[in-house]
Amino acid sequence: MNIDKLKDRLKKETGWFDIYYSESKSYPVKFEHSVLEEVNEYEDSGVGIRLNKNGKTGFSYTNNSELIEKAADKAIELSAFGEKEHLALPGKTDAVNLKHEYWKTFDKKTEIAKGTRAIEIIKEKFPHADVTVQISAGEGSRRLINSEGADYSEEYKYYSSYVSALLVDESGSRLDIGYSDVSTDVFKIDFLAEKIAAELQLASQVCDAASGKVPVIFTPDAFAAMLSIILSGFNAKQIYKKLSPFYGKIGNREFNEKLTITDDPLIINSPSSYTVDDEGVKAGKRNIIKNGVIENIISDVKYASLLNIEPSGNSSRNYGGLPHANFSNLIVEPGTTSFKDLCSRAGNGIIADQFLGLGQSNTLTGDFSANLNLAYLVKNGEIQGRIKDCMVSGNIFEMLKNSIEISSDFVSKGGSIIPYILFENINLTA
Amino acid sequence: MLLTKIEEIRRILMSLNCEFADVRFTTADSSSIVLSNDEIENMGSGISQAGSIRIFDKGRWSFTSFNDFSGFEKFARAGMENIGYMSPDAAKGLMSALPLKMNKVTDVQIDFTSVGIDEKYQMLCRYNRILKNHEKIERTSVLYRDVHSDYCYLNTEGSEITYDKYFCGVAFTSVAKNGTDIQPFHESIAGYGGFELVNNQDSAAENVIKTAVEMLSAEQVKGGEYDVILDQRMAGVFIHEAFGHLSEADFVCNNDRMKSVMVLGKKFAPEFFNVIDDGNIENTTGYIPADDEGILPEKTYLIKDGKLNARLHSRETANMMKENVTGNGRAISAGAKPIVRMTNTYIENGQNTKEELFENVKDGIYAVNFHGGQTNLEMFTFSSAYGYEIKDGKIGKLLKNVVLTGNVFETLKNIKMLANDREMYGGLGGCGKMGQSPLPVAMGGPHVLIEKVLIGGNQ
Numbered sequence: 108m109n110i111d112k113l114k115d116r117l118k119k120e121t122g123w124f125d126i127y128y129s130e131s132k133s134y135p136v137k138f139e140h141s142v143l144e145e146v147n148e149y150e151d152s153g154v155g156i157r158l159n160k161n162g163k164t165g166f167s168y169t170n171n172s173e174l175i176e177k178a179a180d181k182a183i184e185l186s187a188f189g190e191k192e193h194l195a196l197p198g199k200t201d202a203v204n205l206k207h208e209y210w211k212t213f214d215k216k217t218e219i220a221k222g223t224r225a226i227e228i229i230k231e232k233f234p235h236a237d238v239t240v241q242i243s244a245g246e247g248s249r250r251l252i253n254s255e256g257a258d259y260s261e262e263y264k265y266y267s268s269y270v271s272a273l274l275v276d277e278s279g280s281r282l283d284i285g286y287s288d289v290s291t292d293v294f295k296i297d298f299l300a301e302k303i304a305a306e307l308q309l310a311s312q313v314c315d316a317a318s319g320k321v322p323v324i325f326t327p328d329a330f331a332a333m334l335s336i337i338l339s340g341f342n343a344k345q346i347y348k349k350l351s352p353f354y355g356k357i358g359n360r361e362f363n364e365k366l367t368i369t370d371d372p373l374i375i376n377s378p379s380s381y382t383v384d385d386e387g388v389k390a391g392k393r394n395i396i397k398n399g400v401i402e403n404i405i406s407d408v409k410y411a412s413l414l415n416i417e418p419s420g421n422s423s424r425n426y427g428g429l430p431h432a433n434f435s436n437l438i439v440e441p442g443t444t445s446f447k448d449l450c451s452r453a454g455n456g457i458i459a460d461q462f463l464g465l466g467q468s469n470t471l472t473g474d475f476s477a478n479l480n481l482a483y484l485v486k487n488g489e490i491q492g493r494i495k496d497c498m499v500s501g502n503i504f505e506m507l508k509n510s511i512e513i514s515s516d517f518v519s520k521g522g523s524i525i526p527y528i529l530f531e532n533i534n535l536t537a
Numbered sequence: 538m539l540l541t542k543i544e545e546i547r548r549i550l551m552s553l554n555c556e557f558a559d560v561r562f563t564t565a566d567s568s569s570i571v572l573s574n575d576e577i578e579n580m581g582s583g584i585s586q587a588g589s590i591r592i593f594d595k596g597r598w599s600f601t602s603f604n605d606f607s608g609f610e611k612f613a614r615a616g617m618e619n620i621g622y623m624s625p626d627a628a629k630g631l632m633s634a635l636p637l638k639m640n641k642v643t644d645v646q647i648d649f650t651s652v653g654i655d656e657k658y659q660m661l662c663r664y665n666r667i668l669k670n671h672e673k674i675e676r677t678s679v680l681y682r683d684v685h686s687d688y689c690y691l692n693t694e695g696s697e698i699t700y701d702k703y704f705c706g707v708a709f710t711s712v713a714k715n716g717t718d719i720q721p722f723h724e725s726i727a728g729y730g731g732f733e734l735v736n737n738q739d740s741a742a743e744n745v746i747k748t749a750v751e752m753l754s755a756e757q758v759k760g761g762e763y764d765v766i767l768d769q770r771m772a773g774v775f776i777h778e779a780f781g782h783l784s785e786a787d788f789v790c791n792n793d794r795m796k797s798v799m800v801l802g803k804k805f806a807p808e809f810f811n812v813i814d815d816g817n818i819e820n821t822t823g824y825i826p827a828d829d830e831g832i833l834p835e836k837t838y839l840i841k842d843g844k845l846n847a848r849l850h851s852r853e854t855a856n857m858m859k860e861n862v863t864g865n866g867r868a869i870s871a872g873a874k875p876i877v878r879m880t881n882t883y884i885e886n887g888q889n890t891k892e893e894l895f896e897n898v899k900d901g902i903y904a905v906n907f908h909g910g911q912t913n914l915e916m917f918t919f920s921s922a923y924g925y926e927i928k929d930g931k932i933g934k935l936l937k938n939v940v941l942t943g944n945v946f947e948t949l950k951n952i953k954m955l956a957n958d959r960e961m962y963g964g965l966g967g968c969g970k971m972g973q974s975p976l977p978v979a980m981g982g983p984h985v986l987i988e989k990v991l992i993g994g995n996q
Contacts (some may be wrong), residue, residue, distance in 0.1 A: 140791035142626070143600035146614070146619035151872070166581035170604040171735045173562075174584050185568075188654050192578035215622050237792050275794035279946060318760075330916070348573065348676055350712065350719075429579055447731045464940060468908040471712075471719040474757075476940040476993035478918040485910030495739060496916065498993035500760065500941055536760040536993050 110154065113175055114252050114419045120183065121240055123196055123254040124158035127385060129426050131247030134213055138222045139229065139241040147217060153426035156182045163189040194408050197418075198255040200389040202382040207291040207375060209264040213244035221296050226520075228300035229272050233307055237273040239285070243263035249385070265378035268318050268453035270299040272307060282493070283312050284481065289521040291376045302501075312492030314484040316537045322456030323499060323533040324449055325486070327518035327525040329459045330439070332367075336470050337503055340393050342432050343406030347413050352471055352504060357401050362507045364399040370421065377522025378451035379435050383420075384458035386430050394443060405432040436522030449514050451488035453472070457463055457484040457535065458490065459499060468503070476500035497537040506530045541604060547691055553617060555594040558630050559692035561829060561871040562588040562606065566650065567684040572661050574669070574677055580654075587872035592616045595814050602872040615834055618675030626986040632855040632862050634832055636695035640824050640907040645731030646705045649683045657681055660736055661707075667742040668711045673750050675714035680967065681707050681735065682824055683728075688871070696831040704728070706965040707735045709742050711749040720937070722749035722922065725965035727977075731956070748906075748923065755923060755937035758992055764901035764927075764953075765941065766894055768771050769960040771904045771921050772919070773981030776884050777968070778910040779917040779945045781980075782804075783878040784839045785865075785970075786846075786854035787829050788914060803845050807888055812840040814849055816864055816880030821979035822963025823881035830866035830875050837863045839882075851877045869973040876971055884982030887955020894986045899928040902992065904939050918942040940993045948987060956984035 110128050117124045131150030137145045155172030156179055165186030171176040222240040229236050245268070252259040271285025284306045286299045325333060337352070353361065372390040374380050384390050386408045394402040403419065407430045411418035423433035444452065461481035468475035478498050484491040509530050512526035517526035539905045542562075550558055571578040586725035589602040590613050599619035601612045630642045647655075661679045668677040683705035690698040706727025713720045724745045728734050768774055784790065816825040816834025825834050832850050838846045850858070854877055867878040895903075903925040909918030925932045926940035960981050967975030 111907075143623050145600055145874075146622050147600045147874075148602075148615050148619065149819065149872070150603045150605070150612075164580070165577060167582040167583065168581075171584060172588050172605070178582075178584055180585075185582060185654060187575070188658050195902075219622060243936070246721070273792070275792055277794065277796070277797065279724075279795070279798035279915055281913055283913060325733045347839065350676055352719075380779075400969070427583060428583070429581070438899075457755065463911050463913055463916060464920065464942070467920045469938065470720075472717075474938055476760075476920075476938060478914065478916055478942040480913055484752040496942075496944060496991070498760070498940070498991070499919075500940075500993045536991065 109175070110250065110252060113179060116179065118254065123194060124156070124457040125196060125251065125386065127155045127249070127251055127424055128427055129153065129247065129249040131245060133245035133452060134215070134244050134286045135241060135243040136218050136222060136239065137213060138226060141226050141238045141390045143219060153307070153427065155424065157429065158182050158186060159192065160186045162191050163192065164192050166429055167443045168174065170426065174464040177316045178243045179324060184536050192409070194412055196253045196255045196408060197257060197387045199257055199267060200383060200387070202389045204261050205373065205380055205382055208478035208525050209291050210244060210266050210293045213293065220355055225270050225300035228297060229304050230302045232442045233272065234275060235274060236307070241383065242271045243295070251385060251387055253387055255439065259383050259387060263378065268296045268299060269305060270296060272303050274307060279407070282307065284310070289378055291378055294366055294377060294413065309483065309490060310493040312491040314494055316457060316497055317485055317533055318484040318535055318537045320532045322453040322529060322531050322534050324453055324527055325455065326458060326527055326531045330528050331525050332462060332465055333503060336465065336468050336475070337473065339470060342403045343404050343410035343414055343430065346404055347410050350471065352473060353401055360400045363509065363511045364398040365513055366397040366399050366507060366509055367394065367440035368395055369394050369440070370405060370434050370436070371438055372420065374436045374522035377436050379521050381435065384422040385424040386418070386420045386422040388417045388420040388422060404434060405434060407432045409478040417510070422455065426530040438524045439513070439526055440523070441513055441526040443516050443519045444512055446514045446527050449512060449527055450485055450490065452512060453529055456485050457494060458485060473502045473504035475503055483491070488493065497535055500534045500536065506533070543689065543691065544775040546609060548799065549613050550691055550693060553613060555617065555620070555954060556900045557593040557693055557832065558590060559690065560588065560590045563686050563691045563871040565684050565686035567682065569680070569682045570657055572663055572665050572679045575665070587862055587870050589872055590616050591874060592620055593631055593887035594620050596629030597623040600874045630856045631852045634694065634862060635832050637698060637827060637833065638696070639698045639700065639827060641692065641700035643701050643703055649703065649705050649732040650685055664707065664709060664738070664742045665740060666744050668709055669774045671746055671750050673713045673715055673753060674711050675719065676748060678710040679707065681858055690827070690829070690831055692831050694831070698827050698831060698895045700826045702729060703731055705735055708965050709737060709745045712748045713749040713753050715753045717797050718753055719764065720752035722752060722888050725736040726965060727965040728820060728966065729824055730820070740923065749765065752776050752923060753933060753934040754938055758902070758924065758936045758939050760879045760993050762989050763992055764898050764986065764988050766898060767985045767987065768903070768905045769958065769981055769983060770962050772884055772985045773962055773980030774907040774919050775985070776982055777882050777978070777980040778877060778912045778919055778950065780812060780839065781814065781882045782912055783877045783920050783945060784849050784916050785879070786850045787857060787877045788855045790857045792975070799845060799848070801847070804843055805845055805946065806840055808843045809955060810840055810843050810952055811820050811838060811883060811885035812882070813838055816881055818881045821961050822977040823879065823979040825867065825880055828866045829868045829874070832862050832864040832866065834864035849877050849879065851875060857895045865978060874890050876987050878976055879968065880971060881961060881979040883959060883961060883980060884955065884985065886959045886983050887958040889954050889956050891956045891958055891984045894956055894984050895927065896930045897954060897986060898927045898957045899929055900937060901926050902936065903932060904941060915945060916942065917945055942993060948990065951988045952985060954986040955986055959983045
């Protein structure tokens with residue numbers, strides 16, 4: 108693809124512009140139903156063109172290298188009907204790429220052996236388990252060029268693994284548990300299988316729960332699912348549209364003071380890290396919530412400009428779409444109480460791990476109601492077994508404002524860190 | 538442009554030393570316009586292409602996808618090499634089919650590729666004026682999207698399928714606000730066809746603003762067990778989520794326990810209950826000329842007279858269970874591998890009127906329009922956009938956050954009555970499975986009365 112030729116053309120014909128080119132390859136190895144099912148390869152590359160002509164913006168993309176000129180024609184044609192906007196795109200910065208430890212070879216035979224071993228670990232304890240393993244390595248590059256002289260390229264690699272096990276009993280009752288991890292270099296995956304085997308053991312005992320208001324511990328996966336619902340509220344686009352529940356509340360204490368959440372794009376060996384975002388803005392670590400106070404929001408160039416703030420360096424895009432602000436590595440600051448002590452504090456309550464339907468919550472008001480796909484009963488601080496067919500409901504903002512306790516134990520995935528959290532009074536419908 | 542390459546692709550495909558292989562190619566031109574309040578959020582277009590080759594030999598699969606068509610031979614070789622990493626498995630096979638030759642050219646009333654950008658934009662402005670026409674409306678958004686694509690499928694059995702598709706849709710959102718209460722309401726209309734599908738939807742936009750404003754006065758539902766009447770859309774979501782996914786053979790064929798649960802002939806629901814999946818219905822979003830494995834779609838009775846009658850298959854699952862293929866091997870794009878998916882799934886009409894259903898509810902909830910749903914194949918949860926209290930057969934107070942949950946098998950047994958007013962619904966969204974989302978599907982049914990449904994909420 109001749110991106111440089113396109114740059115020269117746009118310089119002549121348009122006001123400001125940026126061009127985003129990416130290419131990626133991945134090599135997934137997939138085990139399904141406890142056997143090696145397929146060995147695959149994916150390849151994709153394309154270019155996105157955002158340009159402003161006569162003060163108005165148009166966008167076009169293509170993944171056909173012979174049609175880049177045509178895509179540019181389309182973007183120019185569309186811009187006549189686009190929104191009037193002036194974006195101050197960034198010029199060159201002094202940022203340099205992070206030095207990650209990247210995988211050097213991805214040997215399919217070795218990876219197939221790893222997957223086979225992970226299945227054995229689970230099958231030794233649960234011969235009926237239906238195990239899925241997905242191991243993938245990926246590599247590629249991205250390049251961003253704009254009218255202000257920015258021209259960044261980065262090559263990247265990642266490695267990811269996902270292991271899950273399904274148990275179905277005579278009544279059709281299902282237990283499905285999965286864990287994943289991601290890095291820039293290959294890693295051993297036995298720990299994922301071991302974690303699943305331990306969890307299956309814990310869930311094999313089924314207990315009854317009663318309706319009422321109970322203490323609930325959210326596991327790191329459950330806590331992350333909950334956070335994903337409110338995090339969009341810290342996006343400049345939502346704030347600008349007054350669709351964020353945090354509109355007009357930046358600088359206010361909106362959460363319990365034990366809650367501190369940071370976005371850190373500079374963590375070594377995390378595939379989610381970057382030093383320059385996808386619009387060319389220098390990236391850096393930022394507190395989103397510090398001791399319950401909303402300190403920062405994330406933004407792309409467009410919505411930062413509309414809010415009259417500096418862009419936060421969180422812009423993310425693929426060649427087929429416009430840039431948008433996104434979190435990089437999300438870090439929830441761990442507390443001082445161990446997970447075990449958190450269970451003791453809960454006394455008689457439940458541990459929520461997986462939800463069904465949490466994504467259908469009202470993200471604006473924080474109201475939610477979700478089935479507990481996987482949850483455990485806690486009695487006198489001890490985990491008793493799995494509880495089924497029940498729902499939790501409440502308001503996420505109220506829950507994070509009221510009394511909470513965050514654990515010192517946490518799960519780290521790629522560059523993110525998420526601990527356990529205890530809420531004291533949650534509606535349980537059983 | 539696809540047709541010019543067919544000869545060379547066929548030559549390479551037929552030279553592969555394997556039991557079965559198929560290739561798919563698509564090229565697509567798309568455009569999208571997004572208005573948010575009075576601002577144009579996106580004025581964009583795309584020219585894209587995708588291709589893949591899938592190889593099966595002695596129980597081993599490889600799947601290779603790409604966007605650079607000129608490298609096809611290289612990708613075919615990589616696929617053969619990847620097969621070599623796996624051990625042969627004699628137990629696995631594929632259901633074969635007769636070669637299918639199809640060349641379908643779609644005829645639309647108004648070709649959206651010849652409608653000017655200005656006309657599309659003016660239409661969105663008109664909808665936007667409707668959506669914001671109330672003092673309590675805080676934000677609006679209107680989205681328009683169209684895609685014209687060409688599709689080509691070839692396999693080693695000698696099938697050659699080409700067709701084109703015109704797909705377009707609009708999505709409307711009004712967000713109503715009163716103090717701290719914010720209620721968004723959303724609706725989308727989409728389908729296969731031309732600009733005529735989207736250019737006359739003023740009444741749909743009017744309904745969106747009306748509902749958003751009404752939701753401000755809706756009450757929070759009280760959690761507990763209720764008799765519930767589902768409207769046609771909720772009935773569709775229920776059958777898609779709660780039973781449709783369970784009928785996808787890939788969830789059954791590899792699991793002995795699931796096989797013992799999903800036995801053909803087993804009674805799952807009352808005798809008057811029938812469920813169908815049918816990819817042949819041309820004007821719906823779940824329509825397919827052929828599936829992505831070169832098989833024609835079938836009208837499949839999943840439940841007939843309350844009993845499990847059949848399930849949805851790909852070539853692989855059909856072979857594994859020694860049942861017939863149903864034409865349900867679908868992929869979200871030519872770059873994704875076909876898996877077992879639904880098409881148009883619905884509950885067949887019953888004998889009663891909607892009014893008769895209401896007469897049979899003393900104290901219950903009417904769940905209207907759907908917001909979303911999810912299932913783990915045993916338990917399901919789906920939320921209606923809103924609901925109404927039913928007291929002594931009469932519709933009462935408007936309710937919000939109505940989330941229904943339950944065990945699939947128990948809930949099916951608790952179905953009491955079916956009305957005779959089936960409707961189908963698709964929209965701009967779709968179904969998600971194994972990372973392939975959103976795949977266009979449609980779902981529907983008549984009004985359905987179910988007893989003892991758990992609804993979440995405050996005690």
